[in-house]
Amino acid sequence: MSDALIVLAPDKTIARVNTAASYLLEYKESELVGQPMDNVLLNEEGMENGTLDLMLAQSFKSINSVERTYRTKLWKKIPMLFSASVMRGINGEIEGVVCVARDITELKKAEEKLKQSAQETREMYDELRTFTYIASHDLRTPLVNIKGFTKELLCGIGEIREVFAKNLENV
16 A cells, blocks of 8 residues: 555554655654644644644544645654545444555645746746737837828829829820
8 A cells, every 4th residue: 555554542642654644744643642632733824723633522424535744753844635434343433543644745835836837838928918918009100101191192193193194195
């Protein structure tokens, strides 16, 4: 399994982890077992604090695919897609919580690049709009002049035509 799997006891201490979780968090399994989940799963601003508490208090049965952050042994933050589900015994008593998380670091990097590209595209679009406006404005004056000169030219041709017509009659 490539996802990090952490099994919690009812007191929110880590009971078991898989190899992927140990590797991701940079701990040996023995260093994680018995530690509070709060050492690994960060409570973040804007996130519903105490979700695991609510699950253990039987308010929630599971949470699915929420963005959370894990903290490694060296305090490095890793964005995760986090899911958890309560484990119940035969009599319905809570035995713990199974937490599964997928590292979404690369997804977050791609998302940031996409945002940056969208911003660059907006800026290029704005520059193109400005250029188009300036170009159309700058071309408007010569076109008005050409139109005026064309009218003058047509008037002149009309006058010349009359002169030629009179002179050709006399010849």
